[in-house]
Amino acid sequence: xxxxxxxxxxRKSYGSNRALDDxxxxxxxxxxxxxxxxxxxxxxxxxxxxxGLTSFKGELTVLGxxxxxxxxxxxxxxxxxADVAVLPQWFKVSQALDYVAGVHPRFNRARAEEFLxxxxxxxxxxxxxxxxxxVTQLHLALILAIDARLLVLDEPTLGxxxxxxxxxxxTLLNDYFDKERTILLTTHQVEEIEHLLTDVLFLRQGKVxxxxxxxxxxxxxxxxxxxxxxxxxxxxxxxxxxxxxxxRTAMFFEGQSPETLAQLGDVRSPSIADLFVAKMQAA
Amino acid sequence: MSTPEPTPDAIAPVAxxxxxxxxxxxxxxxxxxEHRALWIAPLSVAALLLIGAIIGKVSFDSSLATLPEQRRAxxxxxxxLASIPQYITLLLTTTIYAGDCLYTERKDRSxxxxxxxxxxxxxxxxxxxxxxxxIVPLGIYLISGVTTLLSSGxxxxxxxxxxxGDTYWDAATWLRIQGISLVAVVAGVLWYAPVxxxxxxxxxxxxxxxxxxxxxxxxxxxxxxxxxxxTNYVMNVVWYRLGGVFAYTQPAAPGVGDAAGQQARSxxxxxxxxxxxxxxxxxxxxxxxxxAVLLIVAxxxxxxxxxxx
Numbered sequence: 001x002x003x004x005x006x007x008x009x010x011r012k013s014y015g016s017n018r019a020l021d022d023x024x025x026x027x028x029x030x031x032x033x034x035x036x037x038x039x040x041x042x043x044x045x046x047x048x049x050x051x052g053l054t055s056f057k058g059e060l061t062v063l064g065x066x067x068x069x070x071x072x073x074x075x076x077x078x079x080x081x082a083d084v085a086v087l088p089q090w091f092k093v094s095q096a097l098d099y100v101a102g103v104h105p106r107f108n109r110a111r112a113e114e115f116l117x118x119x120x121x122x123x124x125x126x127x128x129x130x131x132x133x134x135v136t137q138l139h140l141a142l143i144l145a146i147d148a149r150l151l152v153l154d155e156p157t158l159g160x161x162x163x164x165x166x167x168x169x170x171t172l173l174n175d176y177f178d179k180e181r182t183i184l185l186t187t188h189q190v191e192e193i194e195h196l197l198t199d200v201l202f203l204r205q206g207k208v209x210x211x212x213x214x215x216x217x218x219x220x221x222x223x224x225x226x227x228x229x230x231x232x233x234x235x236x237x238x239x240x241x242x243x244x245x246x247x248r249t250a251m252f253f254e255g256q257s258p259e260t261l262a263q264l265g266d267v268r269s270p271s272i273a274d275l276f277v278a279k280m281q282a283a
Numbered sequence: 284m285s286t287p288e289p290t291p292d293a294i295a296p297v298a299x300x301x302x303x304x305x306x307x308x309x310x311x312x313x314x315x316x317e318h319r320a321l322w323i324a325p326l327s328v329a330a331l332l333l334i335g336a337i338i339g340k341v342s343f344d345s346s347l348a349t350l351p352e353q354r355r356a357x358x359x360x361x362x363x364l365a366s367i368p369q370y371i372t373l374l375l376t377t378t379i380y381a382g383d384c385l386y387t388e389r390k391d392r393s394x395x396x397x398x399x400x401x402x403x404x405x406x407x408x409x410x411x412x413x414x415x416x417x418i419v420p421l422g423i424y425l426i427s428g429v430t431t432l433l434s435s436g437x438x439x440x441x442x443x444x445x446x447x448g449d450t451y452w453d454a455a456t457w458l459r460i461q462g463i464s465l466v467a468v469v470a471g472v473l474w475y476a477p478v479x480x481x482x483x484x485x486x487x488x489x490x491x492x493x494x495x496x497x498x499x500x501x502x503x504x505x506x507x508x509x510x511x512x513x514t515n516y517v518m519n520v521v522w523y524r525l526g527g528v529f530a531y532t533q534p535a536a537p538g539v540g541d542a543a544g545q546q547a548r549s550x551x552x553x554x555x556x557x558x559x560x561x562x563x564x565x566x567x568x569x570x571x572x573x574x575a576v577l578l579i580v581a582x583x584x585x586x587x588x589x590x591x592x
Contacts, residue, residue, distance in 0.1 A: 054590045075401035088393035102309025103400050
């Protein structure tokens with residue numbers, strides 16, 4: 001199957017700061033990819049490049065198109081939420097529906113209205129009168145009613161409370177996602193989206209640290225927790241990262257067999273959040 | 284295993300696409316949603332003029348005009364004066380709009396929402412250009428025409444009620460003034476096209492302080508020219524562009540005496556003899572339009588490639 005996103009050797013600098021430094025990855029259709037990185041790791045720049053919003057060096061195709069030169073065409077199949085705070089303050093809910101219905105050939109107004117009917121939003125409400133959570137609901141209702149092939153979400157839940165965040169991801173997974181669609185998202189709250197990701201992409205200082213399907217992570221990475229007596233023996237197996245937790249040491253191994261490690265202590269697959277921290281700290 | 288039936292969701296977008304109204308119409312509606320002054324201001328001015336006609340104490344001063352042609356001229360003057368507030372409104376609203384229309388979306392970052400829709404930068408800029416150069420000027424022209432018609436109607440009714448009997452209405456003069464106004468609006472829009480386009484360019488480009496960036500380049504150029512060359516070429520170009528159009532919309536009046544009657548007679552001729560063709564034959568008008576086209580192309584490129592979100 002052709003990749004939805006194919007990036008090869010992406011580079012982009014802001015002055016001396018390398019936001020993207022030879023970034024190569026590809027995203028297959030029907031995946032939910034979490035792009036994870038610290039602030040300034042290049043996530044937003046990568047997303048902007050994919051959306052044709054910024055210039056870059058290197059090769060990039062999104063749904064078979066060049067996002068820079070074929071952007072208008074691309075936007076029929078791509079939807080994005082850069083940040084929910086970008087809906088204009090003067091927008092009325094009814095105007096938002098009218099607008100998207102008027103410009104987007106793949107917008108299903110009835111579907112958006114159905115999403116909205118489950119919320120407290122009124123057609124006459126203006127964005128400036130709404131809480132942040134409600135603006136998110138509005139933006140989400142608009143975007144999820146568009147039959148897009150690629151949905152890009154950059155920190156979609158930033159600044160929202162837990163309830164709204166949970167609701168957001170539930171809707172995304174239950175009412176929107178299917179095998180035809182691809183979702184690429186970034187977030188700081190890795191723990192909250194672990195269960196829904198099919199792939200991870202770790203970025204650090206503009207470089208790809210790890211790009212892999214979630215199911216292969218368990219085969220590749222092992223977290224071993226050992227007491228003080230086994231530390232030396234475990235270290236001999238060369239963990240790439242270790243840290244102390246309540247007097248015990250958690251060690252992270254790549255490509256080691258869990259059976260061997262199990263003889264030294266407790267073995268489990270690291271969570272994506274723990275793996276991310278381990279990878280970043282080790283680098 | 285049976286072949287999966289297409290889901291209603293898969294069919295729906297096609298149906299939606301067929302009912303899809305023209306994108307441009309939506310973009311234009313959007314401008315009037317955001318910039319409500321574009322329609323509120325002229326309608327408010329019209330309302331004030333009508334209220335003025337209803338409660339104001341304006342009478343047709345017959346001492347100025349006794350001959351029919353003088354009365355006709357005076358009627359013409361009244362009609363023209365009555366539309367001046369609307370044309371000041373036009374100047375103000377379109378100037379402010381042109382400077383704001385591509386700036387506010389970057390200021391509030393809503394550009395990220397607009398750009399998430401399949402609307403090209405070209406169509407976006409063109410929709411704003413259509414609003415500022417066609418829809419608002421023609422809209423205000425129509426509102427002004429209707430307002431003068433209604434307010435003069437109100438005067439006629441009031442004069443009839445008061446039994447002063449001193450009223451005047453001349454449909455031919457009113458129509459002629461509407462014709463002259465239309466020519467003046469079209470000529471004005473074309474003459475100021477490079478100014479409008481420059482405002483839009485700065486609106487798309489300036490990170491902040493649009494109006495500072497509008498004023499700074501001409502002021503700096505004028506000063507530099509004075510210091511370096513001691514000439515005033517740039518200043519003359521700017522003044523000519525900002526005010527020069529009036530020299531071309533004013534017809535050459537025949538010899539005017541100082542008596543009121545003679546003035547009225549010459550005014551009558553003024554409304555009779557306006558010839559729009561010298562305005563449109565003026566090469567500077569079309570050079571300005573050419574410059575405006577270049578500035579608009581640059582504006583589209585800036586909106587396309589500017590990335591300061």
